[in-house]
Amino acid sequence: MIRVIFLAQLREQLGIAELDVSSAHVKSLDELKQQLVLQNPSWESTLLKSKVLTAVNHAYTKGNQTLVDGDEVAFFPPVTGG
Numbered sequence: 001m002i003r004v005i006f007l008a009q010l011r012e013q014l015g016i017a018e019l020d021v022s023s024a025h026v027k028s029l030d031e032l033k034q035q036l037v038l039q040n041p042s043w044e045s046t047l048l049k050s051k052v053l054t055a056v057n058h059a060y061t062k063g064n065q066t067l068v069d070g071d072e073v074a075f076f077p078p079v080t081g082g
Contacts, residue, residue, distance in 0.1 A: 029061070
């Protein structure tokens, strides 16, 4: 299983804090996003079209990272400072 966590305002936008996804059909970050959108079509604009940041196992990542069973993926909005 891959543990998926939604942080900050994404949690409120999507109405969920975390979920588990089977790693049997998800081998990459892009596949995970596609799988989540297939299961929840209303999430498309949030996960695929907005500037959502991603961390895998607490390390910020860009691009299409390979995922394995036991990984934790966190999606979070861009952080602004001031």
